[in-house]
Amino acid sequence: MHDMQKELSTDELMGRFLNQLKDEDQLTEKQKRIMEAAVKLFSEKGFHAASTSEIAKEAGVAEGTIFRHFKTKKDILISLVAPIMLRFASPLLLKDVRKLMGSDLPLDDLLKQLYQNRLQIIEKNWSQIRLIIQEMQFHEELRGAVVENLFGVGRKLAEAFVSSKIQSGEIRNFPPLTVTRALVSMMVGYVFFKFVIFPDEGMNLDDEQEIEIMVDIILNGIRNKE
Amino acid sequence: MHDMQKELSTDELMGRFLNQLKDEDQLTEKQKRIMEAAVKLFSEKGFHAASTSEIAKEAGVAEGTIFRHFKTKKDILISLVAPIMLRFASPLLLKDVRKLMGSDLPLDDLLKQLYQNRLQIIEKNWSQIRLIIQEMQFHEELRGAVVENLFGVGRKLAEAFVSSKIQSGEIRNFPPLTVTRALVSMMVGYVFFKFVIFPDEGMNLDDEQEIEIMVDIILNGIRNKE
DNA sequence: CCTAAAAATGAGTGATTACTCACTTTAAAG
């Protein structure tokens, strides 16, 4: 293990994020290949167990090339984390969700669309998401940024939404956090079942039907019966 | 990285589990200390990033002592995994759950007790559980055993229980798997929130109250309204 | 107390790692 660099503070990390952001459009072909290889190997083996040597081999470049493009091994990880977090916290993506939440759509349709939208994004970015959740537990400087951008922003949105529905009497008068967590739990449990614990079985699930029933169950649980 | 040993088959792994089982009562003081140090460091840093050198230091023994008691580094991991899996799949523990499920207790009380029982076990063994879920994703030979013993056994029980309640008309006629997953999701989501993503906030949660509401919500969702 | 066996120790070993850097190849500019 040669992880001799000083641990980054969260501020320094955010600085690097911004740098990564700026450069995202100008990635060279080899950079992209290195990053793709790294996502694959980091998420399969974990950051520490995946060597720069095998990343290089997987990417089809020399090991030294990695260090032309990334200062350290950890910088590869950071360059992977930044885009996916920004994807989740991005004004563009949240705009759609805000629009949904602000619409007059019936609650069940709204929730279905939300679950479907989130599930699609999760599925499409599963390697990255898995990697982030994995590694945030081991890299303290990642933790804060991940919690805030991957979980905190959406949580605030959802809680505000739930609060307004409680106020309008549509949802039962429970603590908004608890209701929010129940809503999110259905997705978390589904993802955990489908992608982590029983992936073979998960492949055969009919997402649309499962979401239909999940929405039915959770809405019957939280809806005010008048 | 010196993980040069051949990958274990699941059968070989189960053989080792049985060996570990046999010896569990005769652990020496130093063995216990090594295992405790390993749980701490493996769960904090991951298996590969925690060195035998620092495990020895944490345990207050010489590095060579570790290899007197455990053939390889991976054997430490296995010796940690075995007891917790057996705790979850054990006839003793499942007996209580079976008793609960077979009782005439109203569904809400039953579910409350189940959630509370499970949460207590999870809380008490959080380091080990976290470690197991972490590492099963990286060690293919662990995976099968973990899925079967940590998740499969309880899943079968729950699904049978849900099926019988669907048959008796108490629970709505949804696929038993989907209902089971919804029930489990409430716990998974709670644990994820409380221990992984927002641990500071999680410390202040009133478990009993949260469970009370969760049970209310989920039962209103799945119960047949006659 | 003595002897033999068991347990513990920690320096050393061979393997692996992240990273460097001298050299080679490719691309860009004039």
Added chain:
DNA sequence: CTTTAAAGTGAGTAATCACTCATTTTTAGG
């Protein structure tokens, strides 16, 4: 075409690792 700069390469380096084993210390039995 020539020259310079940029990109890529891979052998080598210093550090770290899991594990070994000769030696020392501790324990158990008579």
